[in-house]
Amino acid sequence: MSELSPSSLDYTIHVKEEHEEYRKVIRDFSQKLVLPKVQKIESENALEDELVTRLCETGIMGITFPEEYGGAGADNLTLAIAVEELSRVCTALATLVVANYLVSTPIYLFGNEEQKRKYLAPLAKGQKIGAHAMTEAGAGSDVSAITTQAQKVDGGYRITGRKLFITNGDRAHIYLVFARTSPPDPRKRHLGVTAFIVERGAQGLKIGQRLNVIGLRGDQPVELIFEDVFVPEENVLGEIGRGVRIALSTYDRGRIGVAAQGVGIAQAALEAALKYSTQRETFGNKLLSYQQVQFKIAEMVSSVHAARILTYWAASLADQAKPFVKAASIAKIVATEAAERNAHAAMLIMGAYGVSQETGVERLLRDSQVIKTYEGTNDIQRLIVAREVAKEVGFAL
Numbered sequence: 001m002s003e004l005s006p007s008s009l010d011y012t013i014h015v016k017e018e019h020e021e022y023r024k025v026i027r028d029f030s031q032k033l034v035l036p037k038v039q040k041i042e043s044e045n046a047l048e049d050e051l052v053t054r055l056c057e058t059g060i061m062g063i064t065f066p067e068e069y070g071g072a073g074a075d076n077l078t079l080a081i082a083v084e085e086l087s088r089v090c091t092a093l094a095t096l097v098v099a100n101y102l103v104s105t106p107i108y109l110f111g112n113e114e115q116k117r118k119y120l121a122p123l124a125k126g127q128k129i130g131a132h133a134m135t136e137a138g139a140g141s142d143v144s145a146i147t148t149q150a151q152k153v154d155g156g157y158r159i160t161g162r163k164l165f166i167t168n169g170d171r172a173h174i175y176l177v178f179a180r181t182s183p184p185d186p187r188k189r190h191l192g193v194t195a196f197i198v199e200r201g202a203q204g205l206k207i208g209q210r211l212n213v214i215g216l217r218g219d220q221p222v223e224l225i226f227e228d229v230f231v232p233e234e235n236v237l238g239e240i241g242r243g244v245r246i247a248l249s250t251y252d253r254g255r256i257g258v259a260a261q262g263v264g265i266a267q268a269a270l271e272a273a274l275k276y277s278t279q280r281e282t283f284g285n286k287l288l289s290y291q292q293v294q295f296k297i298a299e300m301v302s303s304v305h306a307a308r309i310l311t312y313w314a315a316s317l318a319d320q321a322k323p324f325v326k327a328a329s330i331a332k333i334v335a336t337e338a339a340e341r342n343a344h345a346a347m348l349i350m351g352a353y354g355v356s357q358e359t360g361v362e363r364l365l366r367d368s369q370v371i372k373t374y375e376g377t378n379d380i381q382r383l384i385v386a387r388e389v390a391k392e393v394g395f396a397l
Ligand SMILES: Cc1cc2nc3c(=O)[nH]c(=O)nc-3n(C[C@H](O)[C@H](O)[C@H](O)COP(=O)(O)OP(=O)(O)OC[C@H]3O[C@@H](n4cnc5c(N)ncnc54)[C@H](O)[C@@H]3O)c2cc1C
Pocket: 099, 131, 132, 133, 134, 135, 139, 140, 141, 142, 164, 165, 166, 167, 168, 213, 216, 221, 370, 373, 374, 375, 376, 377, 378, 379, 380, 383
């Protein structure tokens, strides 16, 4: 059967007891330790170190990696469920996790044994935090347009340039930095970029301005400035000049996590709207007794289920080592847009309380805008889906 009319088996999602057990661990953590702090995180726009330490103790930072590298050997579905649960309460905290995987995953996939022992293990155990530094002022979706330079010198490379919108940039211990090792070739734009592992404290590495974005208060990205930063030869990740491939295959996996963030936000909005509409009375009736509200709730329930199933499906395909790129992009589009729609619907259902900061529903709408943007905007996801489908029918895009 062709991919366009797939076998029913392609839709298998293996949810097991272990998945539910870990969901409970993260739900418990989120309800007991995070929920009481959400208002403070929002108003101070900061995540307490203590909360991050406790988060790391749940094992979430390395759950998918083998035990020999500090992980728990669980699957991508476990991680998706965990990110969903965390995002249901605090998307900013989930972003810290998702961004950490943008460093640990490529080290796992492309690193040598020594790099895995030295860098992956502490990232997976949550002893160290990672930041993925690709985006620049002139290069976001188009990663091949980066201009940060890595010049070959005796024993390594010297990196010079500026990176923008880097999550965890101010708290990270390990940076994965992408820089040009050879000038761009217009015919092969994806070549000539190399990935480097840079340690915090490297001479010439400075943390620049904080970029205040609409959502994810508590985990705002920063600018990173590299002034002639020396990186030893052994910290080159993968092949010289093949960094774009490393980055893109990292984002393919990472966007399952972003989809899971969308599911968590969509679920939180549904719960808030449902609770409010069963309690609030107008003209002598509970809101939920009005068909106009019932329809909105029905749409929200439908959106959250569709988003969850697609996200678990993408994770399950990755777990079975089946092609998952198209599924991951579909999941990211559907789940992040479900988050936006549900947050907006919840705001409307909750009237003035919906737009008030105290109830936290407007935060869900703000957070949904950011997750639609990072790890490849939803426009870029649509391009990926179209490219994959074109490939399936033998049409080169
Ligand atoms: C909160 C936050 C955290 C982030 N964290 C990180 C991080 O940790 N590390 C990192 O490296 N980066 C990070 N980013 C950057 C993020 O990945 C980029 O913002 C994103 O890839 C989009 O790039 P851009 O902002 O330059 O938009 P552009 O690429 O300039 O795109 C602008 C608009 O044009 C559209 N567009 C662009 N190209 C096309 C096309 N070919 N076809 C159709 N439409 C197109 C886009 O969809 C978008 O709507 C973060 C961003 C934010 C907001």
